Amino acid sequence: MEVSTNQDYGSKTMTKVKQRKDTLLARLKQNKIAYFSLWFLIILHLIVFLGPFFWTINPEELQEVGSLAGWSLQHPFGTDDLSRDVFARMLHGGRVTLLVGLAAMLFALLIGTLVGACAGYFGKFVESVLMRITEAMMAIPNFFFVLVALTVLGTSPVMVVVVIALCGWMEIARVVYGETLKWKEYEFVEAANASGARSIRILTKYIIPQIIPSIIVSGTLTIAAAILTESAISYLGLGIQPPTPTWGNMLQNSQQYIWTAPVLGILPGAAITIVVLAYNFLGDGLRDALDPKYVKK
Amino acid sequence: MNHSQEEISVATKEPLLKIENLKKHFSIKGGGMFNSKRKIVKAVDDVSFHIYKGETLGLVGESGCGKSTLGRNILRLQEPTEGRVFYKDTNILEQNNRELRKLRREIQIIYQDPFGSLNPRFTIGQIIGEMYEIHGIASGPEKEAKVKEMLELVGLDPSRYHSYPHEFSGGQRQRVGIARALALNPEFVVADEPVSALDVSVQSQVINLLMKLKKELGLTMLFIAHGLNVVRHISDRVGVMYLGKLVELSETDNIFDHPAHPYTAALLSTVPEADPKLRKERIVLKGEVPSPANPPSGCRFRTRCPLATELCVQEAPPLKEIRDEHFVACHFPLEKGQSLKEAIELLNKEKIAN
Numbered sequence: 001m002e003v004s005t006n007q008d009y010g011s012k013t014m015t016k017v018k019q020r021k022d023t024l025l026a027r028l029k030q031n032k033i034a035y036f037s038l039w040f041l042i043i044l045h046l047i048v049f050l051g052p053f054f055w056t057i058n059p060e061e062l063q064e065v066g067s068l069a070g071w072s073l074q075h076p077f078g079t080d081d082l083s084r085d086v087f088a089r090m091l092h093g094g095r096v097t098l099l100v101g102l103a104a105m106l107f108a109l110l111i112g113t114l115v116g117a118c119a120g121y122f123g124k125f126v127e128s129v130l131m132r133i134t135e136a137m138m139a140i141p142n143f144f145f146v147l148v149a150l151t152v153l154g155t156s157p158v159m160v161v162v163v164i165a166l167c168g169w170m171e172i173a174r175v176v177y178g179e180t181l182k183w184k185e186y187e188f189v190e191a192a193n194a195s196g197a198r199s200i201r202i203l204t205k206y207i208i209p210q211i212i213p214s215i216i217v218s219g220t221l222t223i224a225a226a227i228l229t230e231s232a233i234s235y236l237g238l239g240i241q242p243p244t245p246t247w248g249n250m251l252q253n254s255q256q257y258i259w260t261a262p263v264l265g266i267l268p269g270a271a272i273t274i275v276v277l278a279y280n281f282l283g284d285g286l287r288d289a290l291d292p293k294y295v296k297k
Numbered sequence: 298m299n300h301s302q303e304e305i306s307v308a309t310k311e312p313l314l315k316i317e318n319l320k321k322h323f324s325i326k327g328g329g330m331f332n333s334k335r336k337i338v339k340a341v342d343d344v345s346f347h348i349y350k351g352e353t354l355g356l357v358g359e360s361g362c363g364k365s366t367l368g369r370n371i372l373r374l375q376e377p378t379e380g381r382v383f384y385k386d387t388n389i390l391e392q393n394n395r396e397l398r399k400l401r402r403e404i405q406i407i408y409q410d411p412f413g414s415l416n417p418r419f420t421i422g423q424i425i426g427e428m429y430e431i432h433g434i435a436s437g438p439e440k441e442a443k444v445k446e447m448l449e450l451v452g453l454d455p456s457r458y459h460s461y462p463h464e465f466s467g468g469q470r471q472r473v474g475i476a477r478a479l480a481l482n483p484e485f486v487v488a489d490e491p492v493s494a495l496d497v498s499v500q501s502q503v504i505n506l507l508m509k510l511k512k513e514l515g516l517t518m519l520f521i522a523h524g525l526n527v528v529r530h531i532s533d534r535v536g537v538m539y540l541g542k543l544v545e546l547s548e549t550d551n552i553f554d555h556p557a558h559p560y561t562a563a564l565l566s567t568v569p570e571a572d573p574k575l576r577k578e579r580i581v582l583k584g585e586v587p588s589p590a591n592p593p594s595g596c597r598f599r600t601r602c603p604l605a606t607e608l609c610v611q612e613a614p615p616l617k618e619i620r621d622e623h624f625v626a627c628h629f630p631l632e633k634g635q636s637l638k639e640a641i642e643l644l645n646k647e648k649i650a651n
Contacts, residue, residue, distance in 0.1 A: 187414035190374055191477070196401030197431045205427075209418050 027289035034285020037278040044275065048094035059088040060243045080250075080264055081257060090267055093245035097230060098275070100161055100240070104226035105219050107165035112172025113215060117203050119173070120180025134173045142167045146229060150238045157240050160233070164226050172218045179211040213290040220283035224276045231272045247272050312347035313485060313517045314371070319344045319380035321363070321370050325590065336590045340366040341377075342541040345616070346624075348485070353511060353518040355532030355549070357525060357564075359586055363541040364521045365409075368487040371519070372404055373397065384485065402432055405478040409490040411470035415462040421448070421473050422458040428480040447476040452506060468499035472506065479510060487519045492527060504531055525568050529553055537561045540589055540597040543616060547623040557619055557630035559602050562637035580637055596628065603641045604629050 029035045057063075062083045063074075070078050077086035119130035149163045183189065184207060192202050233239040234248025242249055247268040254265035321341040340363045348354050358364045370377040373389050382389045384404060392400060408414035415424055425444045429435040435443050445455035451472040462470055471491060478486055488507065492500040508531055511518055522528050528535055529549055536546040537558065545558040556562040566580045582601045587593055593600045599609040608628050616626040620633065631640055 187408050187410055188416045191406070191408060191414050191474075192416075192427070194372060194374055194401060194406045195428055195431050195477070196398040197427070198398070201431070206416055 024289055028285050031285040031288060033281045034289075037281040037285070041275070041278050041282065044094075044278075045098065048091055048098060051091040052088070052095070055088055055091060057085045057088040059084060059092040059245050061085075077263060077267060078261070080253065080261075086264065086267065089245040089250060090247075090271065093247045093250050093268065094271065096157070096240060096244060096246045097227060097248065097272070100157065100164070100230045100246070101223045101227040103161045104164040104168065104230070105223040107161060108169040108222050108226070109172055109215060109219055111165065112169035112218070113176050113208065113211075115169070116173040116176025116178075117180050117208055117211075120177045121184055121199065121203055121207065130173075131177065134170050134177075137167070138170045140167075142229070143232070146233055147236070147238060150233060155238055155241055157244075160230065160239055164229050167229070168222050168225055172215070172222065175214050175218050176211055179214055180207055183207045183210045213286075217283055217287045217290065220279050220286060224279035224283065227272065227279070228276050311350045313350040313385065314348040314519075315381075315383040316347070316371060317345050317381040317383070319367065319370060319382065320378045321366050321375065322378045338590045339541050339592065340589060341370060343380075344538075344541075344543045346536060346543060346546055348517060348519060349534075350517055351515060352533040353520050353531055355528035355535040356519060356521045356538060357523060357528050357535065358538035360523065361586065361589065362538045363589075364523075364538050365489050367538070368406070368489050368519060368521050372406055372487055374406070402481045403484045405481070405483040405486045407471075407474050407478045407486060407488040407491045409493050411467050411474060411494060412462075414474055415470060417462060420459050420461055421453075421465075424462070424473060425477050425480050428477060432481065434481070443480070444476075447480050450479075450510070451476045466499075467495050468503060471495060471499075471503050475503075475506065475510070479514065479516075482514065483516070485517045485519075487521065489521050490523065491520075493523065500527065507531065525553075525564065537564070540586060540592055542597055542626060543624075544598065544626045545624065546616070547620075551620075551623050555623075555631075555633045556637075557623060557625040558598075558627045559604050559629075559631065559637055559640070560598050562631060566637065596626075598627075603637070604644055 028038065063079050063085055064083075072078070077090065080086055080089065115130050115134060119127045119134075145167050146163055149166070150159065153159045153163065189202060189206050192206050197206075230239055230246065231248035231251065234246050235252045237249075237252065239248050240246050242253070250268040251265060251272070254261070254268070257264050319341055320339070320343055323338045323340055324335050325338055342363075344367060346354075356364045356367070366375065369375045371382050371389070373382075373392075377390060380390070384400065387396075387400070389397070389400065389404075415421075419427075422441065422444050425447055426440045429440045429443055441458065445458060448455045448458065453469060453472050453476070457464075462473065465473065471494075475491070491507065492503050495503060504527060507518075507520075510516065520528065520531055532549050534547060535549050535552040537544050537552070537560065539560050545552065545556065545561045547557075552561060553565065556565055560582075563580045563582050580603070584601050587597070587600055593610075595611050595613050596602070596605070596609040597613070599605040602609065606629070612628070614626045614628045616624050619625050619630050629640075631637060
């Protein structure tokens with residue numbers, strides 16, 4: 001009895017999986033706002049992170065033009081109450097704010113993925129403990145938790161990141177938990193188990209890679225929330241401390257001059273709002289683009 | 298081909314696997330908001346049999362009769378509720394995780410669904426290569442060479458090492474699944490309906506491949522299927538399951554030529570013949586398979602059995618040897634050469650006489 005080779009049948013069933021990666025951008029394009037947000041965010045990040053190499057004025061240095069000066073060629077956004085260059089402060093403040101947002105998001109993703117994946121995969125006792133902790137954390141008012149934690153732990157940038165992450169991982173954990181429950185029922189996961197793979201290997205090589213799209217979506221939405229939280233606590237004076245500029249503490253600083261120099265408040269305020277909005281739009285757009293069943297009307 | 302195998306297995310008669318009183322019960326909640334009464338589904342209920350070294354044991358039954366559950370429980374991919382499964386001399390069910398992982402090199406499984414059983418994000422090289430990496434046997438170029446060897450063995454083009462599963466057809470994917478299962482040269486393989494998801498022309502190719510590999514590699518196989526034709530072609534012995542119970546077990550020819558259990562006889566009468574002139578008397582069973590959550594008392598087949606009596610209601614028949622190497626769980630097994638139709642007529646005559 002001869003065993004026929006693979007020439008007998010062609011690969012008729014070419015579909016989805018590979019193409020989905022290629023068309024993700026194309027699908028995102030269908031959502032105009034999300035696509036625009038993506039490019040806006042890319043450009044904004046480039047400006048904020050590369051800008052200070054070209055705009056070399058030190059944001060903490062006092063300028064000769066004096067305080068609350070209007071716009072000029074040397075200082076396009078003028079100077080603030082301590083006669084520091086506002087444009088330089090916006091760039092450097094943006095760096096800190098966006099970095100805190102990114103770092104907090106990554107940390108929250110780490111915790112959320114770990115908790116969600118373990119709870120979903122191991123089930124039973126592990127699941128009850130981890131998911132009850134998650135639910136308990138969700139029940140605590142976030143902002144209150146952040147304020148108390150920062151008051152107790154101090155306001156170094158690392159602490160700010162950790163505390164923001166600690167109140168932002170629960171949603172991610174629940175998303176990952178649900179997805180893990182779904183994927184662990186697939187036969188290829190059981191096959192890995194039948195091959196003798198350890199749980200760690202099954203989780204990291206078989207289950208989590210399938211969940212990455214959902215994790216990315218949660219991640220973008222978490223960044224938006226983290227930036228907002230950072231700004232809010234900076235505004236209350238519990239965030240990263242002056243003289244290091246952040247958009248949040250610039251906003252706080254500006255309230256006294258809201259009538260005399262409104263640009264001091266409008267700039268950081270608008271920056272925060274637009275970035276948070278853009279991240280939210282991008283997150284929504286990605287969620288739709290990654291959902292194979294979603295068809296835009 | 299299977300006859301030469303049969304001679305070997307019957308001659309050696311050395312059990313590789315001994316399954317003793319295996320039970321798998323699932324507890325389910327009753328429907329409705331206030332009905333919290335738990336029910337127990339006995340998916341596999343007290344099944345015992347041996348699998349001899351070098352044989353292919355076919356396992357057939359309707360969907361939901363517990364045959365796949367049985368296969369998974371033997372490999373401990375699910376935890377059985379009760380029972381013992383001896384592989385050589387070790388009880389698989391008593392091994393701890395580390396010992397079990399080691400044992401997995403020798404006992405493998407081929408899945409039914411060629412779509413769901415391969416990781417969509419791995420290339421086939423990675424899928425098969427995982428076997429070597431997990432057990433620390435080979436990595437890097439050595440692994441690649443071994444994987445390509447396996448691909449050739451199952452009739453796939455080794456140059457497709459870097460292709461993803463979705464680039465293959467169903468039959469090709471099933472070959473990947475077979476290559477994965479056989480990569481570590483296992484002793485025992487459970488083939489869980491390996492061809493049910495394929496169309497008929499591809500089915501025969503995969504079946505032939507399995508038979509060839511089994512011969513070349515000296516495998517012992519538990520072949521689970523719901524098509525009797527397929528099982529007849531590949532098996533040395535055949536077991537028939539009904540509602541979680543093994544009802545009949547014997548050599549393939551015995552089962553097909555002289556079935557003793559009325560259920561087997563009824564099943565066989567419905568197998569379509571390729572020759573239209575060969576007309577068979579079909580026996581269509583009444584009713585549906587009862588719910589496994591609420592099986593009938595006594596013999597589980599009695600609600601649909603044309604030969605059932607009061608005894609069948611009261612007492613569940615044990616699996617016992619009625620003829621040489623022919624095990625049946627029935628109070629009134631058919632005689633050798635007796636057809637189910639004759640048995641029914643005989644019964645009716647007796648009823649009239651009484």
